[in-house]
Amino acid sequence: MMATTVPPLHVQNITAGYGARTVLHELTLPPITAGRITALVGPNGAGKSTLLRVLAGLLPARGSVRLGEVELNGASIDAHARHVGFMPQLQPQRAALTVFESVLAALKATPFSGRTIDGGEARRRAMDVLTRVGIADLALEPLGHLSGGQRQLASLAQAIAREPDVLLLDEPTSALDLGHQATVMHLVDELAREGRIVVAVVHDLALAARWSGLVVVMHRGRLDTAGPPAASITPDMLARVYGVRARVEPCSRGTLQVIVDEPLPHVS
């Protein structure tokens, strides 16, 4: 449980890329607030993962990423780790570690909240995290023996072990079946509602519509639209950004559904 709500995250004029290739161009987002999931959507190559890596401090960038009064862009690895947790898209498959050990490592690798925690406390905390994520029964399983869904949950446990204010998730539900998608998104939603900032790259627009409070649509390294699902996921946006003719219709319970009819002829 979080005692206080995290201040908003301000992303301003971010330019970043790999070598000579610029992926993000002067990107500015509306303030990202705690409490609801912020979904980053957009076609392949739009710069979603790049933005997430900038926010995680893994990729140098020009511009500003401010959490309340704290400037994170260019901050030390250590300063980043105090505020930000990151869940990469790919999990290593070959590490000969148990689920429990991987979470212990997250807690013991560097001082946690400014102090080195002892073994007993680390174990208690690690077990609490696994219970929270619902995989306490998998604690002693080797990471390599987990199914895809279990692996995502273990990865999420590693990301939240250090109790970050800002949680960044790169496609947390990719390659998961419907049941595991719902489990993971429900858990992530809870983590957001406790007062954290949660930014997730999401490919599935129906998932974004169902679970997020703010949808940030990216297109070619720039912001296309940002707003609540109903305002940002529209037939116009789908035509402009994804190049498809599509309908957006509320289901019987009001959640938006995207129905793609056909690809549009290429204009560019």
Next chain:
Amino acid sequence: MSASDTSQAALAGYDRLIRRRLLLLAVMTCGIAISFVVDLASGPSRLPIADVLAALRGTAAADAPASIIVWEIRLPAAIMAILVGAALALAGAEMQTTLDNALASPFTLGMASAATFGAALWIVAGLSVPGIPDDWMLPLNAFLCALGSVFLLQAAARSRQAGPETLVLFGIALFFTFNALVAILQFVASDQALQQLVFWTMGSLSRADWTTIRLLGLALVVVVPFAMMAAWKMTALRLGDERARSFGIDVAKLRWYSLVRISVLTATSVAFVGTIAFVGLVGPHLARLVIGEDHRFFLPASMVAGALVMSLASVVSKTLIPGVEIPIGLVTALIGVPFFVSVVIGRRRG
């Protein structure tokens, strides 16, 4: 079962896991002790175990043949086997984690080739640092060149924010470069120098004496605490570079210090016993199989496994062909090659 029951059961299971690992470490250490005594007993004149133990305890007469053989001849080599095995396996374990590659060993990045080049410089060309006694020139040259190759590697790593792939690529370049330089020296060498060089590259414990044992022991005493202090960070590195960074680990710095530790252990070992292949590969693999990659246990287990393998190899090198002591580097290579192949095949299946 309630949530708290599940977590209590898991915590108890983890405690059992830790106890099992400590037990395995203890068992392997006993294995080293047994192999060590057998190592002392075997050789051109086979000694009864009782005589060896008596000589070790000092209860045998000091001038008894068994005492002289044990203390003067076999003890330095037997201790050296254990130290070299521990040092190379620790270096190998760190290398495999640093490069995220289970097929890496201390020699992967050209360090042994560099050491051989240093040795060749002295044996063939007589080149070295002035003011050092001749006895020391060969190991010193080998040490300096191995260390130099690592600094080249680290310069490359630093300049490009390199990940494992760049390091491996640059290491391969170093490997071929130093091999070519050695070949040039071999080409111009006299017959006698060539013979000496070839013998040196085979790797042998017969060059061990109390001074070299002290120096390698010192290297281990200095390096091991630093390796253990970085154990949690190295464990976290197994979860990937980006994950490790998100835990607040300066991954570039972690790699740098790990390479320094690897180079000190490798260069010191190679300088005193020549090229001993595959211990640095086999030791960590055995440790990973029985204990896993929590580096608090993985690093010590690698050392113990490496020491055990080397001690056993030393016994084999003396008993395989009666009356002939095969260079131990050849024995470890003969054990190592099938092991290497089985690892590769096992991975394909997995």
